[in-house]
Amino acid sequence: xxxxxxxxxxxxxxxxxxARAQGExxxxxxxxxxxxxxxxxxxxxxxxLLAALHxxxxxxxxxxxxxxxxxxxxxxxxxxxxxxxxxxxxxxxxVADFGCGMYACVDSRSETAQVLLFDPxxxxxxxxxxxDSPSLADWLRHWLDGTAWHCEGSEEGAEGGPxxxxxxxxxxxxxxxxxx
Numbered sequence: 374x375x376x377x378x379x380x381x382x383x384x385x386x387x388x389x390x391x392a393r394a395q396g397e398x399x400x401x402x403x404x405x406x407x408x409x410x411x412x413x414x415x416x417x418x419x420x421x422l423l424a425a426l427h428x429x430x431x432x433x434x435x436x437x438x439x440x441x442x443x444x445x446x447x448x449x450x451x452x453x454x455x456x457x458x459x460x461x462x463x464x465x466x467x468v469a470d471f472g473c474g475m476y477a478c479v480d481s482r483s484e485t486a487q488v489l490l491f492d493p494x495x496x497x498x499x500x501x502x503x504x505d506s507p508s509l510a511d512w513l514r515h516w517l518d519g520t521a522w523h524c525e526g527s528e529e530g531a532e533g534g535p536x537x538x539x540x541x542x543x544x545x546x547x548x549x550x551x552x553x
Contacts, residue, residue, distance in 0.1 A: 377422060380510055381429055383517055388435040400434035403427040403444055414448045417464060420486035422509050423479055437516045437523050438471040450476075460498045462552035465489060471523065479509055482552075488512040489546050499550075503543035 374382070392399045408428060412418050426441065427433070433443035442450065447466050454461035469477035471490075478489045485508035493501050505522075506512035515521035522541055 377425070377510070380422075380513060381425055384426065384436075384513055385430045387517060388430055391435070400431035400443070402429060403432045407432075407444060411444045411448045415451060415466075415481075417481055419444075419466075420479055420481055420483075420509060422486055422513075423466070423468065423481075436469055436513075437477060437521065438469045438475075441469050442467065459493070460553045462502070462549060464552065465491075467491065477505060477512070480548075483508075485509070490543060498553075500545075502546035502549045504546050505543060 388399060408419065408424050427444045433441045433446070435441060447468055450467045451461075451465075454467065455463070464482040465478045465480050467476040468479050471477065474493045476491045478491050480487045480489060487504065488506040488509055490503040490505040491501055492503070495501060506515065512521065516524065522543075
């Protein structure tokens with residue numbers, strides 16, 4: 374089993390155990406053809422790990438913050454944001470909702486599917502983008518082991534949780550201007 378397969382198994386185990394402990398049902402995995410439809414709507418392919426999460430674990434509803442968004446919602450939000458006055462970067466998919474307008478986003482143009490944090494609260498698109506993790510795989514691993522900034526009790530965490538970014542040392546995303 375390679376590292377990606379191990380990671381997918383770890384995420385699936387965590388999601389199953391969490392759902393069972395809370396008496397909740399897991400979201401169903403993505404239906405056949407839904408990935409192709411989402412990629413048609415987006416106009417580009419999904420990063421393989423992101424597609425595998427939706428196809429093998431569940432179509433959203435689990436993970437950091439308020440959980441991963443269902444793939445259809447990812448495609449719809451991307452289209453809405455790209456056509457808004459906010460200047461949303463090309464190929465950057467909003468994948469998880471942290472509340473207060475903040476999203477974890479996956480850069481589909483990055484070989485590692487780097488994860489960005491979008492925080493519109495400063496009011497300026499140039500100040501809204503941060504590099505959260507160099508890869509989607511690392512982002513998931515940090516969520517699994519509780520060391521991500523958005524995990525309650527993490528030493529890296531924001532004092533007030535995901536809604537409070539004060540004190541975090543996230544680097545601004547350098548590629549913003551070249552991608553709008």
